[in-house]
Amino acid sequence: MRKVDLLIIGGGPAGLAAAVSAYEQGCRDILILEREDTLGGILRQCIHNGFGLHTFQQELTGPEYAQKYIDRVIDYQIPYQCNTMVIEITKEKQVTAVNRSNGLQHFQAKAIILAMGCRERPRGALAIPGWRCSGIYTAGTAQKFVNLEGIMPGARVVILGSGDIGLIMARRMTFMGAKVLACVELLPFSSGLKRNIVQCLDDYDIPLLLNHTVVDIAGRERLEGVTVAQVDPETKRPIAGTEQYYACDTLLLSVGLIPENELSRMAGIDLCADTGGPSVDENLQTSVSGVFSCGNVLHVHDLVDFVSEEAAKAGAKAWRYITDTLDKNLKSMPIISGFGVSGAVPQKIHVGNADQPVTLMFRPKNVYKNAKVCVTAGEKEIYRHSSRILTPGEMVSLKLTPEALRQISDAENLTVKVEAS
Numbered sequence: 001m002r003k004v005d006l007l008i009i010g011g012g013p014a015g016l017a018a019a020v021s022a023y024e025q026g027c028r029d030i031l032i033l034e035r036e037d038t039l040g041g042i043l044r045q046c047i048h049n050g051f052g053l054h055t056f057q058q059e060l061t062g063p064e065y066a067q068k069y070i071d072r073v074i075d076y077q078i079p080y081q082c083n084t085m086v087i088e089i090t091k092e093k094q095v096t097a098v099n100r101s102n103g104l105q106h107f108q109a110k111a112i113i114l115a116m117g118c119r120e121r122p123r124g125a126l127a128i129p130g131w132r133c134s135g136i137y138t139a140g141t142a143q144k145f146v147n148l149e150g151i152m153p154g155a156r157v158v159i160l161g162s163g164d165i166g167l168i169m170a171r172r173m174t175f176m177g178a179k180v181l182a183c184v185e186l187l188p189f190s191s192g193l194k195r196n197i198v199q200c201l202d203d204y205d206i207p208l209l210l211n212h213t214v215v216d217i218a219g220r221e222r223l224e225g226v227t228v229a230q231v232d233p234e235t236k237r238p239i240a241g242t243e244q245y246y247a248c249d250t251l252l253l254s255v256g257l258i259p260e261n262e263l264s265r266m267a268g269i270d271l272c273a274d275t276g277g278p279s280v281d282e283n284l285q286t287s288v289s290g291v292f293s294c295g296n297v298l299h300v301h302d303l304v305d306f307v308s309e310e311a312a313k314a315g316a317k318a319w320r321y322i323t324d325t326l327d328k329n330l331k332s333m334p335i336i337s338g339f340g341v342s343g344a345v346p347q348k349i350h351v352g353n354a355d356q357p358v359t360l361m362f363r364p365k366n367v368y369k370n371a372k373v374c375v376t377a378g379e380k381e382i383y384r385h386s387s388r389i390l391t392p393g394e395m396v397s398l399k400l401t402p403e404a405l406r407q408i409s410d411a412e413n414l415t416v417k418v419e420a421s
């Protein structure tokens with residue numbers, strides 16, 4: 001069994017930023033394990049621009065953004081193994097991985113950072129009627145075909161779901177010569193970023209059909225068309241008589257992302273039902289001591305800049321854990337997601353630790369105009385901020401100051417909520 005101070009699972013933007021940060025804090029025994037053949041994670045296939053506006057004040061493509069971190073990993077000579085799949089982790093921080101050249105490898109780590117990213121929800125999760133014909137892909141798979149393999153999935157496309165990957169693929173398929181007929185969304189709002197709706201749909205006259213869904217699929221060997229119907233906004237049931245047939249050879253699914261938490265579950269880490277990721281404290285430490293989590297495996301982020309910021313924190317805190325300078329045995333206070341809030345992260349906080357601001361992130365449950373985000377402990381309000389608009393496509397990130405946290409050290413819990421007018 002090989003010993004290593006810090007073992008990072010996943011070499012995407014989260015794993016890379018965590019490694020760089022831990023190194024800069026002083027950690028010299030780090031190992032990154034990545035199952036793909038190169039570092040960079042999902043950013044390798046995101047060849048559009050729009051990355052890094054916060055972190056580098058530059059508009060970069062996904063591969064350019066990832067490369068900035070890969071270069072630092074190489075400069076610092078941080079070891080990594082690609083083509084290496086982690087297949088097991090335990091509560092004792094033992095990790096089993098497998099690759100072609102070394103076979104099974106066993107590691108004993110002092111600390112672990114989970115940075116495995118997320119995966120797309122497939123067709124099976126949607127129960128769309130029709131044959132299992134070819135021509136139905138998740139939007140990310142289609143993106144991989146087009147951007148990395150140079151393969152066009154089809155010529156006439158309908159997109160189901162309006163997540164960011166679907167929106168970006170609407171534009172990409174149009175650039176590549178396909179006709180995108182519509183983007184169909186069950187909800188009354190898009191779950192993608194506003195800028196992606198404007199730049200990827202509106203600019204190319206691609207209709208966004210809100211309160212609609214696909215109710216039937218035609219074609220046995222290859223997709224021949226889909227039937228789209230309006231749904232009742234309350235019950236989400238299709239409204240008879242509103243069906244429209246679109247002749248198409250490709251249906252792209254952009255219907256949600258799920259954090260990759262099979263390994264976390266295996267290690268007995270507590271998961272949060274709202275985010276699908278581990279429950280963590282303000283240090284991003286999970287319920288298993290010395291196991292930290294960041295990036296899309298913790299909760300699905302909208303911007304990679306926030307992933308890098310969060311991962312840098314995980315790297316620094318993991319180093320403090322290794323050097324035994326992270327406070328232990330402090331009383332923790334749960335953070336409750338109140339009205340309008342879906343899956344606040346972290347899920348708990350040690351107020352006795354309050355020497356630095358604590359970042360709280362969540363997705364609004366709905367679209368709220370002229371709303372306020374408030375954080376309260378019992379009757380005491382410690383944070384309030386007004387927003388012109390809150391939407392589920394854009395995460396809310398707020399900072400609680402140490403002064404504010406010290407005021408509530410004896411409270412039972414904290415609630416974060418939206419006040420909508």
Ligand SMILES: Cc1cc2nc3c(=O)[nH]c(=O)nc-3n(C[C@H](O)[C@H](O)[C@H](O)COP(=O)(O)OP(=O)(O)OC[C@H]3O[C@@H](n4cnc5c(N)ncnc54)[C@H](O)[C@@H]3O)c2cc1C
Pocket residue numbers: 009010011012013014015033034035036040041042043046049050051052084085086087115116117118140143164165168260263294295296297301302303304305307
């Ligand atoms: C289509 C698309 C468009 C996007 N557009 C933007 C944008 O315009 N601007 C922006 O800021 N953000 C954008 N994002 C979001 C951004 O790409 C993500 O926030 C970011 O990549 C998440 O980083 P991560 O490291 O958590 O996950 P990932 O990038 O998914 O990396 C996780 C890594 O872990 C590895 N892994 C998983 N399990 C194991 C295992 N068991 N063993 C070993 N390795 C494992 C995976 O192979 C992967 O490389 C976009 C994302 C997508 C998919």
